[in-house]
Amino acid sequence: LPGLVVIGWLIMTVINSSLAQKVLVHLGHNLRPWPSISSLELPQWAPILTLISALLWLVPGAIGYYGQNLMLVLLTPFFFIGLAMIHSLCRRVRVGGFLLFIFYFTLMVLGWPIIIVTMVGLFENWYGLRQRLKASVPGRPGEEI
Numbered sequence: 001l002p003g004l005v006v007i008g009w010l011i012m013t014v015i016n017s018s019l020a021q022k023v024l025v026h027l028g029h030n031l032r033p034w035p036s037i038s039s040l041e042l043p044q045w046a047p048i049l050t051l052i053s054a055l056l057w058l059v060p061g062a063i064g065y066y067g068q069n070l071m072l073v074l075l076t077p078f079f080f081i082g083l084a085m086i087h088s089l090c091r092r093v094r095v096g097g098f099l100l101f102i103f104y105f106t107l108m109v110l111g112w113p114i115i116i117v118t119m120v121g122l123f124e125n126w127y128g129l130r131q132r133l134k135a136s137v138p139g140r141p142g143e144e145i
Contacts, residue, residue: 003069007076014080040084042077042125050074075118082121088130 024030053074056067086103090096107113124130 003072006069006073010073010076037080037084037087040080042081046074046077047122047125050078078121078125079114079118080121081124082117082119085120085124085130086117 021030021032021034025034050071053067053071057064057071059067087100090099090103093099107117
């Protein structure tokens with residue numbers, strides 16, 4: 001339960017800061033540029049910490065409990081990396097905005113696709129799928145996805 005509470009707070013913080021940034025951009029009072037979710041990256045040590053917390057989860061007792069909650073919290077950035085991957089894929093098609101709407105609606109209604117998005121984030125972090133997608137687009141070598 002503590003890990004789920006922290007995840008809830010993290011997600012609400014991201015949502016609230018995004019909404020605040022949108023209002024500030026609309027009013028012309030923003031001090032920072034609008035962040036691009038498709039360019040989101042994690043530091044190299046993030047998967048290592050997540051693996052260590054997963055190993056701690058296997059230890060019986062309180063250490064396993066702490067490891068489980070820590071692992072859930074450390075998987076949250078990979079969820080956002082998975083969302084970045086989805087955004088990158090949707091920018092490649094003409095009806096990308098509609099696909100994002102359907103995706104987020106499905107994500108909120110069903111809930112279980114969160115696991116798939118997090119796994120996509122893990123694989124993207126290991127294999128650099130967005131960079132491979134960027135390299136596979138002919139005629140647009142330097143364009144941001």
